[in-house]
Amino acid sequence: MAHPPRRRLMAMGVAALIGVAACGGTSAPPAAAPSTTAQQTAWTWTDDRGKNVSTPRRPQRVVAQSGAAAALWDFGVRPVAVFGPHKLKDGGRDPEVGEVDIATVESIGNVWGEFNVEKYASLQPDLLVAGMYQPNTLWYVPEESATTIDQIAPSVGVQLSGKPLVQIIERYGELAAALGADPQAAPVTEAKARFEAAGAALRTLAAAKPDLKVMVVTGTPESLYVAYLPDHPDLSYFGELGLNMVSPAKPTESEGGFWEVLSWENADKYAADVILVDARAQSMKPAEMAAKPTWAKLPAVKAGQVYPWHAAERYSHLGYAKVMEELKGHLEKARDEVVD
Known part of the structure; x- marks a missing residue:
């Protein structure tokens, strides 16, 4: 990270x-x-x-x-x-x-x-x-x-x-x-049931849209970071549910895992129908990225299919139930023919 x-x-x-x-x-x-x-x-x-x-x-x-x-x-x-x-x-x-x-x-x-x-x-x-x-x-x-x-x-x-x-x-x-x-308190068991239901719903959506390519990034003024799935448990889980997640073959060595670092000139290295952007305060916002010409030309950006990625979500059933419910809502309206 x-x-x-x-x-x-x-x-x-x-x-x-x-x-x-x-x-x-x-x-x-x-x-x-x-x-x-x-x-x-x-x-x-x-x-x-x-x-x-x-x-x-x-x-x-x-x-x-x-x-x-x-x-x-x-x-x-x-x-x-x-x-x-x-x-x-x-x-x-x-x-x-x-x-x-x-x-x-x-x-x-x-x-x-x-x-x-x-x-x-x-x-x-x-x-x-x-x-x-x-x-x-x-x-x-x-x-x-x-x-x-x-x-x-x-x-x-x-x-x-x-x-x-x-x-x-x-x-x-x-x-x-x-x-x-x-562990049997009502809020705890209800949150677990909600997590399982959200996962099942996301799995169903993934099966209905197998060609929808999803990429996850974070940005700085100097570089675009593309998430390396094996080092992000949430993104790996989304892949297990069937989402077509874009991932580098390997991370940039200097990052110790987690990311492939691209110059903004090479921001188009990977094709995606949907881009999820790191929502943490220290990451560039999509509006800031819009000033980068290569970002503005990406198919997902031109299609308006850029949504938040909650990179620092807490590891609880309630936290990730909310994440998956929100993600399903975004992906339901996303078009899967933005890229070939």
């Missing part, structure tokens, strides 16, 4: 930070509502790094990267704080944080490289949760502060690439249950 620019933070002393934590913290709702007995029971979890996490009691004060927080929230866990994209410039909720109520959780960072270590320590966290696009690298945890952060509270990483979409969603569900959420 293309990384946004980093903003470096100065490392802080471990002893000083742990001392802040010991002095007290900001009150916040628990991660879930387990029984008193459950709270006093030792808790263990083996994360996707193969790291064995053990705490004297089930973690109550969970801090999570925004995407992880959004997934856990849908499964019934209520983090006390989030980091990563969660608040827009106008104060509204960033789509990356899903249904999380940003008015009731603390913020320890909103952009890449921004992680307030001192505030994190003051919250007296029991556990930090983040996804991982690269093995052993917690998303949005600054490398220069990782050692300090790790000494304040244990962490759990969830691998977000190289695994099937459904498996990642289920992994978050298992973690939420381990943290005390009820």
Whole structure:
């Protein structure tokens, strides 16, 4: 995944930070509502790094990267704080944080490289949760502060690439249950049923439009990035459902996977009836891409068949049910004869 620019933070002393934590913290709702007995029971979890996490009691004060927080929230866990994209410039909720109520959780960072270590320590966290696009690298945890952060509270990483979409969603569900959420709660089971129905509907549409070619991109002023399907669980899943997804034979080596990088002069390398454009804030918007002559000439663009791709959608049944429902609505009206 293309990384946004980093903003470096100065490392802080471990002893000083742990001392802040010991002095007290900001009150916040628990991660879930387990029984008193459950709270006093030792808790263990083996994360996707193969790291064995053990705490004297089930973690109550969970801090999570925004995407992880959004997934856990849908499964019934209520983090006390989030980091990563969660608040827009106008104060509204960033789509990356899903249904999380940003008015009731603390913020320890909103952009890449921004992680307030001192505030994190003051919250007296029991556990930090983040996804991982690269093995052993917690998303949005600054490398220069990782050692300090790790000494304040244990962490759990969830691998977000190289695994099937459904498996990642289920992994978050298992973690939420381990943290005390009820996997049989009505919102959870209803969301799963909605996910399955949305997938079935998308499969039916794909069968009815086998020639409809769909390409997924993100852009910068310098380059057009074409998604390499095997490294994107959601796009791979859409392919499994039968959608005719355009994908490079291999990614650009410098990207470490995820994308083939094209100059704007070569933006027409792949033919597609529909183009899905990265909807994240750091990606160029279609209106900005319109200034690129090669973009404006693409068949899908001329046909008006450009739609959003929710690249940072949370890995929950509810999140991807909404994604597939929206995608089906767009593809239903798309013409499949735009390219040969």
